[in-house]
Amino acid sequence: MHSFLCLTLLFIPAVFGAAYERPKPILEFPFSENLDDDGNYQLYWKPNKTHVTFEVHVKTRGYVGFGISPNGKMYPADIVVGWIKDGKTYFTDRHSKGHSEPVIDRSQDWTLLHGEENEFGTILRFTRKIETCDDDDITFSDEAMRIIYSYHPDDPETETGSMPWHGVKRHGTKSIYLMSANSVPEIEDDVRTVDILNGNYHIPPVKTVYHCRVFSLDALGKKHHMVKPLLNQRMPLMSTICLYTNVLQCTGNTWELITTAMKYKTPQNRVVIPFSDGKSAHGPFYFPKNIGMPIGEPDDDAVYILETHYDNPTELTDMIDNSGMRITYTPTLRQYDAGLLTIGMKVGSHHIIPPFEEDFINEGFCTEDCLRQGGPST
Numbered sequence: 001m002h003s004f005l006c007l008t009l010l011f012i013p014a015v016f017g018a019a020y021e022r023p024k025p026i027l028e029f030p031f032s033e034n035l036d037d038d039g040n041y042q043l044y045w046k047p048n049k050t051h052v053t054f055e056v057h058v059k060t061r062g063y064v065g066f067g068i069s070p071n072g073k074m075y076p077a078d079i080v081v082g083w084i085k086d087g088k089t090y091f092t093d094r095h096s097k098g099h100s101e102p103v104i105d106r107s108q109d110w111t112l113l114h115g116e117e118n119e120f121g122t123i124l125r126f127t128r129k130i131e132t133c134d135d136d137d138i139t140f141s142d143e144a145m146r147i148i149y150s151y152h153p154d155d156p157e158t159e160t161g162s163m164p165w166h167g168v169k170r171h172g173t174k175s176i177y178l179m180s181a182n183s184v185p186e187i188e189d190d191v192r193t194v195d196i197l198n199g200n201y202h203i204p205p206v207k208t209v210y211h212c213r214v215f216s217l218d219a220l221g222k223k224h225h226m227v228k229p230l231l232n233q234r235m236p237l238m239s240t241i242c243l244y245t246n247v248l249q250c251t252g253n254t255w256e257l258i259t260t261a262m263k264y265k266t267p268q269n270r271v272v273i274p275f276s277d278g279k280s281a282h283g284p285f286y287f288p289k290n291i292g293m294p295i296g297e298p299d300d301d302a303v304y305i306l307e308t309h310y311d312n313p314t315e316l317t318d319m320i321d322n323s324g325m326r327i328t329y330t331p332t333l334r335q336y337d338a339g340l341l342t343i344g345m346k347v348g349s350h351h352i353i354p355p356f357e358e359d360f361i362n363e364g365f366c367t368e369d370c371l372r373q374g375g376p377s378t
């Protein structure tokens with residue numbers, strides 16, 4: 001399982017300085033997330049001790065759906081639906097009873113604060129108590145919460161009447177830490193971004209593929225601190241994506257470099273950013289303000305490997321991927337370097353699960369010796 005298949009190996013300069021246009025929230029919100037890949041659904045939010053307040057900007061003049069779901073699907077879920085018609089905002093607290101139109105809750109616990117349509121589309125601002133004590137609502141917790149969203153170009157006919165189905169494209173899910181990051185650390189004014197992307201990779205029609213791309217951050221010229229990693233885009237087949245760097249001197253020709261880089265794709269390699277699929281949360285994450293993950297150190301971080309694992313069980317043929325990571329970094333070094341501890345079971349040929357087990361637990365151990373080697377010398 002841990003063997004990997006590297007199909008294309010190219011030495012690619014990373015794309016510096018890209019940015020996407022987003023509508024600005026009306027109020028100040030510390031957190032924001034682009035919920036779909038096309039920038040059609042922007043979420044801004046702000047938790048306090050008792051409530052979470054949201055503002056959504058959605059590219060539609062029809063209805064907008066927003067919800068919290070334990071499994072990322074429409075059922076079960078705590079949902080609000082809103083739209084603006086003839087200058088009036090309609091907004092209801094609902095829940096789903098299946099994969100069909102959500103029904104209106106008996107207890108209306110989400111409160112509309114503002115609704116308007118502008119050039120971008122529809123804006124709704126609403127708030128809800130963290131805990132409502134209504135069985136049809138889901139309590140906001142410190143864990144990653146699955147946000148679900150939908151929208152439609154048309155308004156429903158009546159407030160309680162049937163809503164046109166959003167269709168397969170105009171909905172989705174994203175995992176977000178709504179509560180845990182109660183304040184965003186200040187970040188430096190001199191931050192810039194760099195994109196490390198899969199470059200429209202054509203995913204081969206096989207069940208599982210590990211694709212690697214090798215990048216250089218040589219253009220940075222010196223050590224910088226990453227302050228915020230972000231999964232730039234996600235495509236449906238993506239299972240995990242991981243950025244490694246290694247301890248090579250970056251000399252010699254590219255092929256030599258790449259083969260050595262691949263040979264070193266072992267525990268000696270330093271994981272810089274790991275992301276698993278959309279089911280785990282990927283933002284917003286900021287390093288604490290006195291800590292940064294080192295990138296671009298000329299002597300040891302010269303080679304970066306972006307490894308993407310695709311699951312393609314039905315062997316689709318026309319899948320193109322340009323997902324990857326956006327790194328926000330600063331040349332102003334922070335007090336401490338961040339490190340990453342990877343723990344888990346190594347899966348190999350000695351790893352045997354007896355047949356007919358319904359449930360089987362593996363245990364892995366980190367010895368003190370080993371941990372000490374990886375830790376800072378004190």
Ligand SMILES: *[C@@H]1O[C@H](CO)[C@@H](O)[C@H](O)[C@H]1NC(C)=O
Pocket residue numbers: 048049050051052053127
């Ligand atoms: C928290 O936010 C809600 C909704 O905006 C507001 O009514 C409440 O007063 C806020 N509480 C505090 C302590 O700021």
